[in-house]
Each structure stands twice: as C-alpha cells, then as structure tokens.
Amino acid sequence: MASHGARGRSGGRPTLEEVAARAGVGRGTVSRVINGSPRVSDATRAAVEAAVAELGYVPNTAARALAANRTDAIALVVPEPETRFFSEPYFSDILKGVGAELSDTEMQLLLIFAGGDRERRRLAQYLAAHRVDGVLLVSVHADDPLPDLLAQLDIPAVISGPRSAAETLPSVDSDNYGGARQAVEHLLSRGRRRVAHITGRLDVYGAQRRIEGYRDALSDAGHEADEALIEPGDFTEEGGSRAMAALLERRPDLDAVFAASDVTAAGARQALREAGRRIPDDVALVGYDDSAIARHMEPPLTSVRQPIEVMGRRMIDLLLTEVADRRPLASRGLDRRQVVLATELVPRSSS
Amino acid sequence: MASHGARGRSGGRPTLEEVAARAGVGRGTVSRVINGSPRVSDATRAAVEAAVAELGYVPNTAARALAANRTDAIALVVPEPETRFFSEPYFSDILKGVGAELSDTEMQLLLIFAGGDRERRRLAQYLAAHRVDGVLLVSVHADDPLPDLLAQLDIPAVISGPRSAAETLPSVDSDNYGGARQAVEHLLSRGRRRVAHITGRLDVYGAQRRIEGYRDALSDAGHEADEALIEPGDFTEEGGSRAMAALLERRPDLDAVFAASDVTAAGARQALREAGRRIPDDVALVGYDDSAIARHMEPPLTSVRQPIEVMGRRMIDLLLTEVADRRPLASRGLDRRQVVLATELVPRSSS
DNA sequence: ATCACTCGTGGGAGCGCTCCCACAGTACCT
DNA sequence: AGGTACTGTGGGAGCGCTCCCACGAGTGAT
Numbered sequence: 208m209a210s211h212g213a214r215g216r217s218g219g220r221p222t223l224e225e226v227a228a229r230a231g232v233g234r235g236t237v238s239r240v241i242n243g244s245p246r247v248s249d250a251t252r253a254a255v256e257a258a259v260a261e262l263g264y265v266p267n268t269a270a271r272a273l274a275a276n277r278t279d280a281i282a283l284v285v286p287e288p289e290t291r292f293f294s295e296p297y298f299s300d301i302l303k304g305v306g307a308e309l310s311d312t313e314m315q316l317l318l319i320f321a322g323g324d325r326e327r328r329r330l331a332q333y334l335a336a337h338r339v340d341g342v343l344l345v346s347v348h349a350d351d352p353l354p355d356l357l358a359q360l361d362i363p364a365v366i367s368g369p370r371s372a373a374e375t376l377p378s379v380d381s382d383n384y385g386g387a388r389q390a391v392e393h394l395l396s397r398g399r400r401r402v403a404h405i406t407g408r409l410d411v412y413g414a415q416r417r418i419e420g421y422r423d424a425l426s427d428a429g430h431e432a433d434e435a436l437i438e439p440g441d442f443t444e445e446g447g448s449r450a451m452a453a454l455l456e457r458r459p460d461l462d463a464v465f466a467a468s469d470v471t472a473a474g475a476r477q478a479l480r481e482a483g484r485r486i487p488d489d490v491a492l493v494g495y496d497d498s499a500i501a502r503h504m505e506p507p508l509t510s511v512r513q514p515i516e517v518m519g520r521r522m523i524d525l526l527l528t529e530v531a532d533r534r535p536l537a538s539r540g541l542d543r544r545q546v547v548l549a550t551e552l553v554p555r556s557s558s
Numbered sequence: 559m560a561s562h563g564a565r566g567r568s569g570g571r572p573t574l575e576e577v578a579a580r581a582g583v584g585r586g587t588v589s590r591v592i593n594g595s596p597r598v599s600d601a602t603r604a605a606v607e608a609a610v611a612e613l614g615y616v617p618n619t620a621a622r623a624l625a626a627n628r629t630d631a632i633a634l635v636v637p638e639p640e641t642r643f644f645s646e647p648y649f650s651d652i653l654k655g656v657g658a659e660l661s662d663t664e665m666q667l668l669l670i671f672a673g674g675d676r677e678r679r680r681l682a683q684y685l686a687a688h689r690v691d692g693v694l695l696v697s698v699h700a701d702d703p704l705p706d707l708l709a710q711l712d713i714p715a716v717i718s719g720p721r722s723a724a725e726t727l728p729s730v731d732s733d734n735y736g737g738a739r740q741a742v743e744h745l746l747s748r749g750r751r752r753v754a755h756i757t758g759r760l761d762v763y764g765a766q767r768r769i770e771g772y773r774d775a776l777s778d779a780g781h782e783a784d785e786a787l788i789e790p791g792d793f794t795e796e797g798g799s800r801a802m803a804a805l806l807e808r809r810p811d812l813d814a815v816f817a818a819s820d821v822t823a824a825g826a827r828q829a830l831r832e833a834g835r836r837i838p839d840d841v842a843l844v845g846y847d848d849s850a851i852a853r854h855m856e857p858p859l860t861s862v863r864q865p866i867e868v869m870g871r872r873m874i875d876l877l878l879t880e881v882a883d884r885r886p887l888a889s890r891g892l893d894r895r896q897v898v899l900a901t902e903l904v905p906r907s908s909s
Numbered sequence: 910a911t912c913a914c915t916c917g918t919g920g921g922a923g924c925g926c927t928c929c930c931a932c933a934g935t936a937c938c939t
Numbered sequence: 940a941g942g943t944a945c946t947g948t949g950g951g952a953g954c955g956c957t958c959c960c961a962c963g964a965g966t967g968a969t
Contacts, residue, residue, distance in 0.1 A: 220688070222954095222955055222956085223955065223956060223957095224955080224956095227919095232918075232919080233918060233919035233920060234919075234920065234955095234956085234957095235918070235919060235920065235957085235958085235959090236917080236918060236919075238956075238957065238958090239917090239918090242957085246916070246917065246918090247917070247918085248916090248917060248918090251917080251918085263686075265683065265686045265687045266687065266955085266956075267624070267687070267688075267954085267955050267956065268623075268687055268689050268956095269620050269621075269623035269624040269629070269954085269955080269956085270620075270624050270924090270954070270955035270956035270957090271955080271956055271957075272619075272620035272623075272924095272956090273618070273620040273621050273624050273924050273925065273926080273954090273955080273956070273957090274923080274924055274955075274956040274957040274958080275924085275956075275957055275958085276924075276957095278620070289650060289653060289654055289657065290650075293644060293647075293650040296644075299640060299641075299644040302640060303640055306640065306671070310676065310677075310680070315668075315684075315689075317666075317668060318669050320657070325661065326661070329661070332616065333666075335614075335616045336616045336617065336618070336619055337571070337618075338619050338666075573924095573925055573926085574925065574926060574927095575925080575926095578949095583948075583949085584948060584949035584950060585925095585926085585927095585949075585950065586927085586928085586929090586948070586949060586950065587947085587948060587949075589926075589927065589928090590947090590948090593927085597946070597947065597948090598947070598948090599946090599947065599948090602947080602948085617925085617926075618924085618925050618926065619926095620924085620925080620926085621924070621925035621926035621927090621954090622925080622926055622927075623926090623954095624924090624925080624926070624927090624953095624954050624955065624956080625925075625926040625927040625928075625953080625954055626926075626927055626928085626954085627927090627954075
C-alpha cells in the first residue's frame with residue numbers, strides 16, 4: 208500500500224499525525240510513545256512502534272524545540288583559540304569523557320570556540336537565542352564575564368575548574384591542592400631538600416591551589432618558606448623555560464622542581480639542559496597532567512595525573528541534573544554541587 | 559516604561575509580534591527587516607531596528623527552523639575516532655579554514671565524530687532528522703556508505719577528497735598528481751636516479767593519484783618503469799617503516815624515497831637509520847603534507863604542502879552554494895563542482 | 910447502586926516564526 | 940479618465956510538535 212503522498216514541501220517526511228493515522232490512535236498517544244511516557248498500554252505502544260518503523264518516522268526537532276521550549280542540545284564552550292584546543296591533550300580527554308557520557312542520551316553536543324573578541328560576541332548572541340539547554344565551561348579565567356552572562360540568561364552551566372573558593376556555579380575539578388602535595392612529598396621522600404615551584408597562571412584558581420599545596424607540603428615537613436623558590440609561569444613551554452632560568456639564577460642550589468604542568472616542565476627541562484644540569488641527578492623534575500608529553504620526554508617525566516576523562520563525564524552528570532531540575536521554582540545555590548576528584552602521582556625517571 | 563510583562567513560560571523573551579507592536583508595524587514587516595529583505599522602506603527599517611534594539615529581540619531559531627524548513631546549521635562529519643582527529647594536524651587546519659569562512663555567516667557548525675559502529679548509527683538517525691542543512695565530509699574511504707545515505711536523504715554534501723575520478727559529489731582536493739610530480743621532479747633535479755615511492759592507502763583516491771604523478775614524472779624524464787621501487791604503505795609510521803625495510807631489501811641501490819605522507823616518511827627514516835643509511839647523503843627523502851612533523855624531523859623533511867586551510871574555506875563555499883541552490887528543480891550533476899588546489903614543494907635538508 | 914478515583918486516550922490550543930496573498934498607494938503609460 | 944505595474948505593507952495560514960483538559964471505561968469503597 209502506498210503512502211498518502213507528499214503534501215509537505217520536503218517531499219513527504221512522515222509526521223506525528225501520519226503515524227497516528229497509521230496506528231489508528233490519536234496524536235497525543237503517539238507523542239507519549241515517542242517520549243517514553245509510561246501512561247500507554249502495551250498494545251497501543253506496540254501498534255505505534257510498528258507504525259513508526261513502517262513509516263520511518265523521525266521526530267522533527269525544530270517542532271519539538273518550539274513546542275517544548277527546549278533544544279536537547281548542550282554546548283561545550285572553549286574560551287580559547289582552536290589552536291590551543293588541539294595542542295593540549297586536556298581538551299581531547301574532556302571531550303572523550305563528555306562524548307562517552309552523552310552517548311546514552313538524546314542530547315547533542317556542540318563545540319564552540321570563543322577565543323577572539325568576535326567569537327565572543329557571536330557566542331553571546333548564540334546564548335541569548337537560547338539555542339542550547341546548558342553549557343559546559345572549560346578553562347575559564349577568574350575575570351571572565353561568561354558565567355555572569357549565563358546566569359543572567361538563566362542557562363544552566365557547569366564549570367570545569369572553579370574560579371575561586373566561592374564559586375557559585377556547579378563545578379568539577381581535580382584535587383589541585385592534594386596533587387601538588389603529592390608531588391612535593393614525593394620529591395622530599397626522595398631526599399630532595401630545595402624544592403622549587405614554577406606556578407601556572409596566577410589568575411587560574413587551580414594554579415593557586417597548587418601553590419598552596421606546595422607550600423603546605425613543605426611547611427608540614429618542617430621546611431621554612433622560601434619565596435625565592437617560587438617563580439610564576441603561565442602553563443606554556445616558553446614560560447617554563449624562562450621561569451627555570453630565573454630560578455637557577457636566583458637559587459643555583461635548588462635540587463628539585465615541581466612544575467604546574469607537563470608543558471611547563473618541558474620548558475624547564477630545556478633551561479636545565481642549557482644550564483648543564485642533569486635530570487634527575489642534579490635536579491629532579493615533576494610535572495602535572497600526566498600527558499603524552501610526560502611519557503615521551505627524555506627522561507620520562509614524573510607527573511601528577513588528573514582523571515580528565517572522568518571529569519568530563521561528571522560535568523555532564525551535573526549539567527544534565529541541572530537541566531532536568533528546571534521544572535520547579537526550587538531555590539538554587541543551597542546545595543552546592545562541587546565535585547573534586549582525586550589525583551594520582553605517576554613516578555618516572557625524572558625524579 | 560515597563561514591557562508588557564511575561565506571558566511566555568520562559569519569562570518574557572520578546573517575540574516578533576512584540577517587536578512589531580513596538581515599532582508600530584506588522585509582523586511581516588519585522589520579519590522582512592530581520593531577514594534583510596530589500597522591500598522595506600528606510601524609515602520603517604529604522605523603526606524596526608530601534609524596536610529590536612530596545613527590546614533586545616533575538617529570533618527564535620526553533621520557530622524559524624520549523625516555519626522555513628531549514629536549520630542554518632551544517633555538520634563537519636569526521637568518520638574517524640576522536641583520537642585521530644586530535645592527533646592529525648590535517649583536521650585542525652580544515653577546521654580553522656571552515657571556521658574562518660563561516661564566521662561571516664549565520665550558519666552554525668557542528669562537529670560530529672563517527673568512528674565506531676554506534677556513532678555511525680547515531681549519525682544516520684541524526685541526518686534522517688534533517689537537523690543540518692548540509693554536510694562536510696572529510697577523510698572518506700572509497701567504500702563508505704555515507705555519501706549514498708546523504709544522497710538518499712537529499713542533503714547537500716561536499717567531500718574533501720573525491721572517492722574516485724567519477725566522483726559525483728562536489729569536492730575539494732589538492733592536486734595530488736601534481737604534488738607527487740613536484741616531489742619526484744625535485745629529487746631527479748638533485749641528481750637522484752633510483753627514486754622509490756611508499757604509497758598511501760590504496761583505497762584512497764588521492765593516494766592513487768600520487769602514484770600516477772610519481773610514475774609520470776619518472777617516465778617523462780625518460781626513466782623506465784620499475785615496479786620494484788613501489789611499495790604500499792598506509793599513511794602510518796609503522797607502515798612507512800615496514801615499507802622502507804621491504805624496499806631496501808628489494809632494491810638496496812635506491813637513492814631517494816618519495817613517501818605519501820610525512821608520517822610515512824618518519825617511519826621510513828627510522829628504517830633507513832636502522833639500515834645505516836644517511837639522509838640525505840645516501841638516500842634523499844621527501845614527504846607529503848608539510849606538517850609539524852616535517853619541520854621537526856631530524857633532518858628537517860622536504861615535503862609537499864597542501865593548502866589545507868584554504869581547502870576548508872572552499873568546501874564551505876561549495877556547500878553554501880549547494881544549500882542555497884535548493885530552490886529550483888534544477889538538474890544536478892551536470893556542472894560538476896570539483897575544486898583542485900595547487901600544492902607547493904617545501905625543500906628542506908632531507909633531499 | 911452511587912460516588913470517587915485512576916488509567917488510557919483523543920484532540921484543541923498554541924509555541925514563534927515564514928510564506929504568501931491581498932490591498933492601498935504611487936507612478937507611468939495609453 | 941482608465942488601465943497596468945510596481946512597491947511597501949498587514950495579517951491569515953500553517954510548519955510539526957507538546958501540553959493539558961476532557962472524557963469513557965474500569966475499579967473499589969461506600
């Protein structure tokens with residue numbers, strides 16, 4: 208039996224109505240089946256499902272979005288230029304976790320780069336149009352206006368690293384403080400005594416926490432504070448190299464370095480080489496992230512591993528909860544949803 | 559003066575209708591202004607624009623998509639697992655070009671990975687729902703069913719490398735044939751006489767074209783064909799290494815190698831090293847892609863550069879044309895839209 | 910038997926747009 | 940004067956869904 212023929216402009220993609228007619232039920236019932244409502248008898252459900260299969264029915268997303276006022280899409284917003292996104296393994300791991308967690312869902316993921324000013328404006332416009340039900344924010348700096356914009360637009364958001372101790376947004380982070388402690392305690396346990404620290408960008412809260420972990424590990428072990436052993440970096444290789452050179456000049460007697468990232472450590476290694484210091488004989492080196500760089504460095508780099516993929520998964524969990532909770536007028540902010548995941552030290556021959 | 563108050567569920571996002579009331583015009587007129595129709599008087603346009611600004615009006619995408627039967631979104635489909643996407647600079651360059659070209663547009667880009675079986679099914683569902691107006695296909699193998707699916711669904715698509723000489727889809731490619739010729743001619747001009755070729759995957763049309771370019775460059779220079787100098791690779795490092803070893807065994811007197819990719823060349827270099835051959839003294843080596851690998855190899859690798867970012871841009875051009883052309887019942891396939899871009903040899907010390 | 914539920918179901922209303930037809934106004938020809 | 944052609948404009952219809960109210964049938968307490 209032929210189908211009723213094309214009346215729509217796109218040449219007859221079946222509609223809810225057609226499925227209903229075919230199954231001999233009403234529109235509402237088909238909608239219920241499609242959306243998995245339990246208030247449908249088994250017989251009816253079977254009939255509808257058969258009709259859906261026969262007609263090859265696929266719901267029209269736009270109509271659904273319009274009627275239900277939701278999009279079934281969330282965005283992963285990366286406030287960095289594409290280049291960094293591709294060069295840092297962090298992002299690809301987050302994406303892997305996010306993708307895995309989302310694959311059981313009807314939700315669709317959008318990837319949005321907002322590195323430049325122009326892209327920022329586009330993003331603002333995009334969000335104002337409410338084209339996504341929620342937003343995942345990674346790598347946000349302390350003074351970024353994006354979270355405020357999202358709050359103002361009342362769009363659920365989850366942030367990957369809290370911007371401060373007073374973060375109000377739901378967040379997922381690894382234990383930066385604990386990870387730094389692990390690194391420093393490891394160095395101390397290997398008999399190192401003058402442990403320097405090349406920090407991350409100081410406007411990143413996680414970098415602050417690593418500094419605190421570094422300080423506390425030293426003082427708990429009875430070492431007096433020595434600010435000359437701390438040099439600011441910026442998570443880049445050049446920054447690491449520059450900072451290392453500065454440290455060597457200031458404290459030539461240092462015997463260990465804890466770098467705030469593997470990339471930073473790679474830069475530090477370069478500067479150490481140029482200064483004729485051997486790793487780990489003269490100076491032990493520990494990085495952070497346990498990225499591919501750490502494994503391929505010469506010598507292989509001891510590093511603090513963060514469960515990045517898991518972080519991606521947890522971010523999705525939080526966000527989906529947040530999105531689902533937008534039914535009642537429930538008060539928010541009372542139960543902070545801040546997830547902190549444990550880190551793990553991966554010892555290699557650089558220390 | 560207060561706005562009329564929230565009647566919608568989402569707390570009063572302004573609608574077209576409200577803008578019309580505010581500007582003292584009809585709904586149709588506002589729609590015309592929003593969509594840039596020329597059939598509006600300047601005075602009216604100004605009034606509408608003022609109302610839009612005052613109300614902070616942003617069009618509702620879902621409503622527009624439903625009414626106009628378009629989505630203003632296109633997808634970049636990568637039939638590979640995320641991992642390869644991130645590890646190969648090819649993709650990030652394509653993405654850069656695509657993003658740049660799209661930034662003047664209202665079009666939104668979706669990035670879809672379809673590496674596994676499961677993802678493939680999700681993608682099929684996604685496309686069946688017509689959630690995008692067009693698709694960009696990169697890295698498609700000869701036997702991939704995706705292009706057929708797209709044709710069947712009548713979704714405009716552009717492919718990054720044609721699947722064969724008879725490719726029906728609009729495509730953008732670099733001049734694989736010419737690039738290979740450049741590489742071989744370069745080697746011959748340096749006095750090399752026994753030039754070998756490690757091919758790419760033979761089910762990739764571009765790899766075939768490179769073989770042809772290699773053959774023709776040699777025969778045009780008066781060299782007789784020697785099939786023993788051709789060894790299949792697969793674009794991977796291991797494949798390159800294996801192929802090089804095979805070549806050395808078969809034709810130990812070879813004095814140059816043209817590898818179908820930089821990664822392949824890296825593998826070949828490894829095998830040459832192990833066999834005690836010096837580069838370029840004993841054997842000259844040329845790669846393809848001019849990727850970061852080429853610049854960082856020891857010695858730096860002569861390579862054929864493809865204008866990948868430009869390719870991304872041109873793909874968007876083609877696709878947007880294709881999408882726009884879906885008004886008349888015009889016959890397709892008559893004017894093939896196949897773009898081929900020139901390559902450039904970048905000489906370095908490996909040859 | 911009656912009332913009070915609950916369950917499964919049908920279908921009206923409406924989401925915010927675009928498309929298109931109708932119409933008033935002006936201009937330029939016969 | 941009437942015709943014809945355009946230009947700018949208003950607003951009805953309809954895109955394909957979800958939401959929700961109404962309704963009949965079944966169930967159990969009264």
